[in-house]
Amino acid sequence: MNTEHQITQESLDPRDWDELRALGHQMIDDMFAHMQSLREQPAWQPYPETAREQIGGALPQDEGDVLATYENFKENILPYPNGNLHPRFWGWVQGTGTPLGALSELLAATMNPNVGGGNHGAAYVEAQVLDWLKEIFDFPRAASGLLVSGGSMANFVGLAVARNAKAGYDIRHEGLWNRKPFVVYGSAEMHSSLLKSVELLGIGNKFFRRIAVNDAYEIDLDALREAIVEDIANGLQPICLIGNAGTVNTGAFDNLDAMANLALEFNLWFHVDGAFGAWAYTLPEFRAQLRGMERADSLAFDLHKWFYVPYEAGATLVRSDAAHLQTFTTTPPYLKQTGRGPHGGQNWFTDYGVQLSRGFRALKIWTAFKTFGMKKLARLFSQNIAQAQYLAQLVERAPHLELTAPHPLNIVCFRYLAPNMTEEQLNAFNQELLARIQESGIAVPSSTNLRGKFSLRVAITNHRSRREDFDLLIEAVERIAGNLLEES
Numbered sequence: 001m002n003t004e005h006q007i008t009q010e011s012l013d014p015r016d017w018d019e020l021r022a023l024g025h026q027m028i029d030d031m032f033a034h035m036q037s038l039r040e041q042p043a044w045q046p047y048p049e050t051a052r053e054q055i056g057g058a059l060p061q062d063e064g065d066v067l068a069t070y071e072n073f074k075e076n077i078l079p080y081p082n083g084n085l086h087p088r089f090w091g092w093v094q095g096t097g098t099p100l101g102a103l104s105e106l107l108a109a110t111m112n113p114n115v116g117g118g119n120h121g122a123a124y125v126e127a128q129v130l131d132w133l134k135e136i137f138d139f140p141r142a143a144s145g146l147l148v149s150g151g152s153m154a155n156f157v158g159l160a161v162a163r164n165a166k167a168g169y170d171i172r173h174e175g176l177w178n179r180k181p182f183v184v185y186g187s188a189e190m191h192s193s194l195l196k197s198v199e200l201l202g203i204g205n206k207f208f209r210r211i212a213v214n215d216a217y218e219i220d221l222d223a224l225r226e227a228i229v230e231d232i233a234n235g236l237q238p239i240c241l242i243g244n245a246g247t248v249n250t251g252a253f254d255n256l257d258a259m260a261n262l263a264l265e266f267n268l269w270f271h272v273d274g275a276f277g278a279w280a281y282t283l284p285e286f287r288a289q290l291r292g293m294e295r296a297d298s299l300a301f302d303l304h305k306w307f308y309v310p311y312e313a314g315a316t317l318v319r320s321d322a323a324h325l326q327t328f329t330t331t332p333p334y335l336k337q338t339g340r341g342p343h344g345g346q347n348w349f350t351d352y353g354v355q356l357s358r359g360f361r362a363l364k365i366w367t368a369f370k371t372f373g374m375k376k377l378a379r380l381f382s383q384n385i386a387q388a389q390y391l392a393q394l395v396e397r398a399p400h401l402e403l404t405a406p407h408p409l410n411i412v413c414f415r416y417l418a419p420n421m422t423e424e425q426l427n428a429f430n431q432e433l434l435a436r437i438q439e440s441g442i443a444v445p446s447s448t449n450l451r452g453k454f455s456l457r458v459a460i461t462n463h464r465s466r467r468e469d470f471d472l473l474i475e476a477v478e479r480i481a482g483n484l485l486e487e488s
Contacts, residue, residue, distance in 0.1 A: 191275060279381055434456055
């Protein structure tokens with residue numbers, strides 16, 4: 001007996017391309033309108049429970065209506081971002097993205113390549129972007145590089161190469177056991193991602209030396225040398241120095257040239273965390289302060305912060321291609337390069353990092369370089385630095401405000417000096433002041449603690465900010481602080 005089987009053939013392409021095309025055009029119009037009207041929107045607003053209910057519910061099992069899904073997005077997701085597109089968002093160090101970057105992400109997602117390697121356009125675009133980055137930061141053309149998710153992974157890649165290159169044995173084969181403890185050094189102002197990297201690499205928090213800083217929040221070089229000498233005398237194995245090109249708290253620069261000399265003297269790897277501050281290297285007036293960064297064995301930095309492209313986009317440059325490759329390369333039979341076809345090509349980025357599956361991060365960077373050009377981007381870096389100096393002047397002129405740290409780059413830290421309060425009371429007062437400023441929707445600074453002083457922290461990596469935005473911030477600080485004092 002013959003039995004006929006009904007074979008169902010489905011796909012996720014639309015049944016009606018014209019309908020989805022029309023929706024796509026509407027989405028672009030709506031998103032452009034959203035970005036164009038950012039100044040009329042609050043810098044931030046809390047996410048309401050009603051919206052949370054609308055995006056939730058039981059797991060969808062059956063097909064839904066794409067128009068209804070998009071309306072849900074517009075009503076319950078789009079109005080409640082963390083705020084970093086807004087002209088008065090200066091919280092943490094978060095970039096703003098651009099309309100061009102958003103369109104680039106659409107193009108990249110449409111192509112949907114795996115940029116692990118191979119002979120295809122996306123792999124060559126990433127290789128080109130990395131060549132431009134090496135040119136900007138005066139790394140050799142033969143150096144290697146990798147685009148990653150952000151500064152945390154960029155630091156991890158650099159420190160992984162440092163550990164393997166300076167171990168003195170085949171650490172990939174033998175592992176970490178039964179050897180001298182490795183030691184890594186940097187200032188007390190290092191970013192927390194470096195601690196995560198040191199822990200994940202098996203070096204351990206115990207051997208992560210946080211060296212004291214001076215009044216400018218730069219690493220104390222004498223204390224650094226003493227720590228290295230002491231550790232060697234105690235039978236430990238120093239392997240890496242970490243220099244800061246713009247600390248996350250205050251934007252301070254370590255003396256990178258002196259640190260490069262120390263690394264050379266003690267045969268240590270020199271890694272520079274330039275998460276956002278490395279971009280000041282493009283400005284002639286900052287070259288002296290960043291001298292030595294070009295001597296780093298590895299350099300980590302972000303492009304979704306001060307380079308303004310959308311998340312995610314970070315990078316690591318490594319001076320020694322061989323050391324970088326030897327740290328990560330693994331080629332099972334199913335990934336063996338054939339030299340021909342789509343599996344050919346020279347750019348196999350999977351051999352230089354953790355990820356085998358890699359998105360097309362390079363396209364939004366490539367379009368930014370091609371469209372804006374490095375000169376315009378550098379002018380925007382200068383604009384943000386000038387805005388920071390302007391804000392610092394406003395703080396200095398205000399009778400009840402106090403700068404709590406130097407402001408060498410694009411970060412300004414300050415607090416409100418309420419009268420007749422102890423330090424503990426001032427910290428609580430400024431903490432409440434910050435929360436009310438953020439909740440007002442006027443602006444979004446973040447915070448830090450500097451030598452026991454709770455401080456409002458304004459990190460300016462925003463191409464949409466104008467000088468009058470900082471006037472509005474100071475006016476809001478003084479007005480809200482006055483309201484707080486009346487309540488007390």
